[in-house]
Amino acid sequence: MIAKSLSIRTLPLMLLLVFTANALAQDHADIDKSTPSQHLNFYQYRGTNVVTAVVGTSIMNGDLENPQFEIYSAIGYKRYIIPYLNVCFSYNKFNLAYKDIYNEGFMSFDLNMESTLFPDKKCSPFIFAGGGYNASNYFKQTAMKVQGGGGLEYIITDGFGIKLQMDYNYVFSDELDGKVFGASNDVYWRLAFGVNFYFGGQDRKEKLLKGQPTIINSNPIIPHN
Numbered sequence: 001m002i003a004k005s006l007s008i009r010t011l012p013l014m015l016l017l018v019f020t021a022n023a024l025a026q027d028h029a030d031i032d033k034s035t036p037s038q039h040l041n042f043y044q045y046r047g048t049n050v051v052t053a054v055v056g057t058s059i060m061n062g063d064l065e066n067p068q069f070e071i072y073s074a075i076g077y078k079r080y081i082i083p084y085l086n087v088c089f090s091y092n093k094f095n096l097a098y099k100d101i102y103n104e105g106f107m108s109f110d111l112n113m114e115s116t117l118f119p120d121k122k123c124s125p126f127i128f129a130g131g132g133y134n135a136s137n138y139f140k141q142t143a144m145k146v147q148g149g150g151g152l153e154y155i156i157t158d159g160f161g162i163k164l165q166m167d168y169n170y171v172f173s174d175e176l177d178g179k180v181f182g183a184s185n186d187v188y189w190r191l192a193f194g195v196n197f198y199f200g201g202q203d204r205k206e207k208l209l210k211g212q213p214t215i216i217n218s219n220p221i222i223p224h225n
Contacts, residue, residue: 047198056192
């Protein structure tokens with residue numbers, strides 16, 4: 001019953017992320033009509049679709065003492081709505097542990113809205129926020145959550161970038177570490193290094209290139225009589 005109630009409360013947040021992205025995409029499309037060369041570098045360095053993967057560490061902030069860093073990994077897919085904004089879905093696998101007391105495996109399914117702050121630059125910070133579904137191994141324990149974070153990406157070569165990121169996860173449950181104590185719900189952090197593989201957007205890139213003035217067009221040769 002608790003999980004069902006939390007699902008109902010979290011669903012509007014996820015829908016809001018998608019609807020907001022679509023609205024921003026429409027506004028940006030109107031701008032692009034008047035500035036056809038805008039964001040050419042974005043389509044050169046990046047693309048409209050992204051497969052992403054990370055490895056790193058996770059740590060608990062709960063009811064027990066001496067939390068330990070544990071392994072964390074994730075894989076996901078991003079779809080850019082506009083060069084500044086994408087919607088990302090990811091599957092995350094990680095452990096949470098306390099020294100000599102507790103060590104449990106978890107997974108989460110996260111849906112985020114993410115902003116690339118400088119999409120036309122090779123190096124850009126990014127921020128994200130959204131909601132997710134948290135579960136222990138074999139789904140013995142489940143709960144909804146919200147998360148947010150950020151990081152820094154650097155494009156090594158066209159279509160391939162590396163990144164460092166951190167996220168904060170607030171779980172709508174105080175039972176994550178197996179102990180209910182106090183009025184606060186459980187929280188955990190994740191820090192990871194990863195890669196982004198970009199593809200798609202070539203049609204858009206070609207349209208932008210066609211809109212670029214050439215030397216001949218901008219400086220036409222006028223024959224002299």
